Amino acid sequence: MSTRDSESGGKPETVAEKVDRTKPGQDEGSATFGAFVRKPGARRVAVDVSGSPSARSEPESSIEPVDSVPDDAVEVGFIADAYGLKGWVKIVPHANGKQGGDALLSAKRWWLVKGRERKSARCLQSKVHADTIVARLAGCEDRDTAAALKGHAVYVARGDFPKLDSEDEFYWVDLIGLDVENEAGVALGRVADLIDNGAHSILRIEYPGTDKDGKPETGERLIPFVGVYVKTVDRAAKRIVVDWDADY
Template sequence: MALVPDLNPAPLPADAVEVSRVQEAWGIKGWVRLHPYSADPEALFHARQWYLAPPEGRYARGFDAFTGTVSVAVAEIKFHGEGVVAQFDAISDRNAAESLKGARIYISRADFPATTDPDEFYWVDLMGLAVVNRQGVDLGVVRDLMPTGPHSVLVLEYQADGKPQERLIPFVSAYVDEVDKVARRITVDWQPDY
């Protein structure tokens, strides 16, 4: 039997991005501790409507709060210590909050705050972009980004001799000339044999 009352079944928006998961209940008034996937979870703080999906993997065992995706309104979210905690309008006690452990949190990409710096990008916006060098040579498609401390690295996937290969390019202005989200292309100062 589900312990969570009045959650609205809702499909994920077409532009949904998984941004966090519920770690555990926090306190006695229905708050939950979150595990944000970003070091700077401003998108979580900006969006007021979240979508919860059942957990996968080890968190899925024993999960019975809901079976499909549900929409929840965020009543409050704040930093607590080095973590983030949140409360939903529909959750008012610890038992209900405990039943959400492991739930995946999605928000609509349209609810992300706008970037103010033209050289600042959300990783999700770079995924799937084609990467070409200044000479127009196709270097691959962005499959992932890897944090390395001072900067991120584009992880490209490309084909060579009919086999998938991986290419790494530092995502810094010394190598990245332009990111054109409309054309879905990144132009870099990089050669295929680097």
């Protein structure tokens, strides 16, 4: 383990997070923001869209098959089971049962995918239940109908994600695909994924390399997404600048 790895263990930040400093009144060792999750201590409340003006203008219909999901759709969880007897479903949000929660609570339109099936569903009501989300979908009126949705992945349009509080907070989905370079301008690769190790998020960066026989292969770098290493995130330029040497 490198010195940088051992140093990073003392700054537990989650997924979408500030890269410059902690918020006023917040302990430096406390978790900050996570992708698809709320600020620690903030209340997560049930969202009932059935009485909203936009909901009233859209008739309650059944869950309908569609040809495709929107281009900006992001998978945020999956339906684990039916919940109760009145057609509610239980959703497990991705990543430690938390990420995806706020998007599921705020979005009025969901897309359900299982194999080659694509369905569109209007969410009438959703709320937190332990580490899961339970929801009532238009056209899903009994337990048998809800149970038939078990195993479907749930997608939400990126435009329906809750707005983050500042420009220094990021959703994972917005970081994937960004080029990464260090402060000397050396290209380190591109963000392929992020990992939540329980203490903070880690950028998983892929770059072209060669194996011991000189054949092309894909290399990997893991850089903790914490302020001591991540200096700037420029989404417009699709670039992240880090304090990290190319040979780490």
